[in-house]
Amino acid sequence: MRRIISVLLENEPGALSRVVGLFSQRNYNIETLTVAPTEDETLSRLTVTTTGSDKVIEQITKQLNKLIEVVKLVDLTEGSHIERELMLVKLKTTGSQRAEIKRTVDIFRGQIVDVTSSVYTVQLAGDSEKLDGFIQAVGTSGVLEVVRTGVSGIARGEKVLSL
Amino acid sequence: MELLSGADMLIRSLQDEGIEYIYGYPGGAALHIYDALFRQDKVKHILVRHEQAAVHMADGYARATGKPGTVLVTSGPGATNTITGIATAFMDSIPMVVLCGQVASTLIGEDAFQETDMIGVSRPVVKHNLSVRHPEEIPEVIRKAYYIASTGRPGPVVVDIPKDMTTPNERFEYVFPKKIKLRSYNPAIRGHAGQIKKAVDMLMAAKRPIIYAGGGVVLGKASDQLTELVRMLGYPITNTLMGIGCYPASDKQHLGWLGMHGTYESNMAMHHSDLILCVGARFDDRVTNATEKFCPGARIVHIDIDPASISKTIDADVPIVGPVDAVLKEMITLVKESKDKPDADAIASWWKQIDEWRAFHGMRYENSGDTIKPQEVIETLCRLTNGEAYVTSDVGQHQMFAAQYYKFDKPNRWINSGGLGTMGFGLPAAMGVKLTHPDDEVLCITGEGSIQMNIQELSTCKQYNLPVKIINLNNQALGMVKQWQDMNYESRHSQSYMESLPDFIKLAEAYGHVGVRIDRKEDLEAKLKEVLAMKDELVFVDIYVDRFEHVYPMQVARGSMKDMWLSKTERV
Ligand SMILES: Cc1ncc(C[n+]2csc(CCOP(=O)(O)OP(=O)(O)O)c2C)c(N)n1
Numbered sequence: 001m002r003r004i005i006s007v008l009l010e011n012e013p014g015a016l017s018r019v020v021g022l023f024s025q026r027n028y029n030i031e032t033l034t035v036a037p038t039e040d041e042t043l044s045r046l047t048v049t050t051t052g053s054d055k056v057i058e059q060i061t062k063q064l065n066k067l068i069e070v071v072k073l074v075d076l077t078e079g080s081h082i083e084r085e086l087m088l089v090k091l092k093t094t095g096s097q098r099a100e101i102k103r104t105v106d107i108f109r110g111q112i113v114d115v116t117s118s119v120y121t122v123q124l125a126g127d128s129e130k131l132d133g134f135i136q137a138v139g140t141s142g143v144l145e146v147v148r149t150g151v152s153g154i155a156r157g158e159k160v161l162s163l
Numbered sequence: 164m165e166l167l168s169g170a171d172m173l174i175r176s177l178q179d180e181g182i183e184y185i186y187g188y189p190g191g192a193a194l195h196i197y198d199a200l201f202r203q204d205k206v207k208h209i210l211v212r213h214e215q216a217a218v219h220m221a222d223g224y225a226r227a228t229g230k231p232g233t234v235l236v237t238s239g240p241g242a243t244n245t246i247t248g249i250a251t252a253f254m255d256s257i258p259m260v261v262l263c264g265q266v267a268s269t270l271i272g273e274d275a276f277q278e279t280d281m282i283g284v285s286r287p288v289v290k291h292n293l294s295v296r297h298p299e300e301i302p303e304v305i306r307k308a309y310y311i312a313s314t315g316r317p318g319p320v321v322v323d324i325p326k327d328m329t330t331p332n333e334r335f336e337y338v339f340p341k342k343i344k345l346r347s348y349n350p351a352i353r354g355h356a357g358q359i360k361k362a363v364d365m366l367m368a369a370k371r372p373i374i375y376a377g378g379g380v381v382l383g384k385a386s387d388q389l390t391e392l393v394r395m396l397g398y399p400i401t402n403t404l405m406g407i408g409c410y411p412a413s414d415k416q417h418l419g420w421l422g423m424h425g426t427y428e429s430n431m432a433m434h435h436s437d438l439i440l441c442v443g444a445r446f447d448d449r450v451t452n453a454t455e456k457f458c459p460g461a462r463i464v465h466i467d468i469d470p471a472s473i474s475k476t477i478d479a480d481v482p483i484v485g486p487v488d489a490v491l492k493e494m495i496t497l498v499k500e501s502k503d504k505p506d507a508d509a510i511a512s513w514w515k516q517i518d519e520w521r522a523f524h525g526m527r528y529e530n531s532g533d534t535i536k537p538q539e540v541i542e543t544l545c546r547l548t549n550g551e552a553y554v555t556s557d558v559g560q561h562q563m564f565a566a567q568y569y570k571f572d573k574p575n576r577w578i579n580s581g582g583l584g585t586m587g588f589g590l591p592a593a594m595g596v597k598l599t600h601p602d603d604e605v606l607c608i609t610g611e612g613s614i615q616m617n618i619q620e621l622s623t624c625k626q627y628n629l630p631v632k633i634i635n636l637n638n639q640a641l642g643m644v645k646q647w648q649d650m651n652y653e654s655r656h657s658q659s660y661m662e663s664l665p666d667f668i669k670l671a672e673a674y675g676h677v678g679v680r681i682d683r684k685e686d687l688e689a690k691l692k693e694v695l696a697m698k699d700e701l702v703f704v705d706i707y708v709d710r711f712e713h714v715y716p717m718q719v720a721r722g723s724m725k726d727m728w729l730s731k732t733e734r735v
């Protein structure tokens with residue numbers, strides 16, 4: 001099953017490589033990984049999406065917790081949560097296609113953030129399925145380039161991951 | 164206010180940490196540190212002949228004393244030479260701090276002379292690693308390194324020290340921190356009371372219980388508590404290769420050790436049990452055999468300081484995360500207070516069954532021919548040393564024979580590379596033990612293959628007068644490899660012969676030691692007595708043993724715990 005694990009990590013050199021190293025060393029899978037400092041600059045927030053049986057996920061969280069620089073973590077998929085990914089797509093758009101693409105962007109609540117005579121650059125945020133859906137809708141033939149940030153997530157309601 | 168250079172701070176911190184010995188080898192990036200070492204006499208440095216040996220020596224010291232070992236090496240090749248030793252310590256959870264020189268911070272990343280990314284190279288085989296970014300940090304980094312290495316589940320910690328952090332003419336204020344607190348590292352200090360209660364209830368209700376103890380009991384210094392609990396309950400106990408000595412081998416409740424080359428009765432009792440109390444062990448593949456066939460009727464209580472060890476390979480019904488000594492102490496109290504008592508009838512018939520297994524096999528070997536049997540060598544040594552020696556071993560058949568036939572009643576005396584299986588471990592480990600236990604008998608049981616992986620340390624033994632006894636069970640082959648080839652590859656002995664063996668006697672003599680060769684069965688005991696009488700000499704005893712012997716019992720690959728070869732022809 002797909003899981004989103006959110007980690008508070010000491011913001012220190014080498015800490016990220018330990019997390020990434022752990023995944024490859026123990027043969028766990030990383031689908032997406034995002035990391036950035038938090039409002040407390042001594043901490044980074046890292047979000048990793050992975051897949052595995054319950055047993056594997058349990059090992060992943062335990063092994064992550066064992067890393068000295070991991071302060072806290074939560075498996076967001078255990079409760080209700082919000083997940084978002086940002087995508088920038090460069091689309092080839094000429095003539096009559098332009099209006100059609102514009103409509104699709106609106107339906108997906110995206111924005112055209114850059115325009116040339118033959119190219120639209122579209123920005124889109126949402127969960128990963130929505131981003132996949134957009135690519136499908138516009139058709140891969142017109143897609144020149146795709147950049148995705150990977151998933152970030154946060155629990156719904158009062159629950160917070162903090163010190 | 165005391166001003167010290169980074170190098171002096173490092174050595175001062177080691178003194179303040181209470182470090183007696185460091186094992187190491189100098190080189191460019193570590194020279195400021197070696198100079199600081201020269202100008203004091205509290206911390207003693209042992210100069211090895213290869214950095215791998217320095218790590219194994221620190222490791223042997225740590226295993227025998229329970230205190231963290233310390234290594235000091237230079238950057239690049241000095242640092243990479245320690246990796247096998249660090250990985251060995253990591254697999255067996257041995258507390259240790261490895262201090263590595265590094266090129267100056269201004270040169271890092273430029274492929275400078277003797278630059279290696281030691282933080283990166285060591286990362287998968289350390290509990291943690293740290294680099295020094297400012298000389299003033301040194302006391303805190305050192306304190307942190309020892310704290311992390313020796314608390315929770317212990318393990319090796321590498322400290323990378325760029326050369327400009329130790330420059331002699333730059334001085335800073337020296338403050339040794341009293342306490343270290345890390346917000347992200349809080350090892351458990353006690354087990355969950357509810358879980359412990361549940362475990363005790365299960366123990367009382369069990370009909371075919373067994374205690375399965377591991378190296379965690381030795382590391383957690385919990386032998387006394389374990390012994391008390393097991394005696395109180397009257398239940399059978401087995402332990403892992405790493406747990407040897409955690410419960411007296413001579414006690415009748417002890418079934419020997421379990422797993423691939425464990426005793427018949429241990430493996431049978433595990434397989435047929437209805438409750439396994441696992442204390443500080445980790446259901447390693449050399450114990451469980453095929454996990455899907457593992458102990459079908461058993462419920463499992465698992466005590467471990469490391470939550471990641473629990474339910475990793477075998478699911479636990481009752482997990483208890485905590486230090487083994489504290490958890491066992493609470494269990495003892497609960498057992499004493501418990502209104503329920505063990506089911507006497509069920510336990511009596513369980514013992515009856517176990518005694519039948521014992522009678523059926525026990526530990527035995529065929530000893531009718533003229534050749535010296537390796538098992539007989541170990542039995543004789545055990546007798547002659549009253550089972551009280553510190554025994555280190557290398558890796559191979561000799562290791563298994565040593566573990567099977569030397570009976571350890573105390574912890575910390577059986578010292579081997581169980582997790583990584585590192586040939587070359589035995590001699591330096593023995594040296595680390597002998598250095599701090601000069602009055603105890605220290606035996607290194609080895610093979611002609613393994614001993615040659617760190618034979619250069621005979622020179623270190625001379626320099627520091629370390630009269631260990633090297634017992635070379637010379638079967639003129641990489642015996643364990645050959646055994647697997649006999650069993651699985653129709654005896655095609657691909658690269659498992661040791662041709663052109665050196666004359667070990669002359670070799671020992673060349674290093675200034677004594678060499679003794681034993682090749683006749685009738686000489687064995689008398690000659691070993693002579694060897695042990697040479698208290699002040701390192702004696703290299705080259706014993707020509709049966710070249711065709713195999714280690715038994717041996718679990719059948721991919722079988723359950725109870726599927727074993729008991730000899731070349733008997734399979735159960
Ligand atoms: C460094 C290393 N290389 C290879 C092995 C694989 N190996 C395991 S046992 C063994 C043979 C050891 O031979 P020897 O030391 O003579 O012991 P014996 O089995 O003959 O008693 C080998 C090569 C190992 N464990 N460690």
Ligand SMILES: [Mg+2]
Pocket residue numbers: 559610611612636637638639640641642
């Ligand atoms: Mg051999």
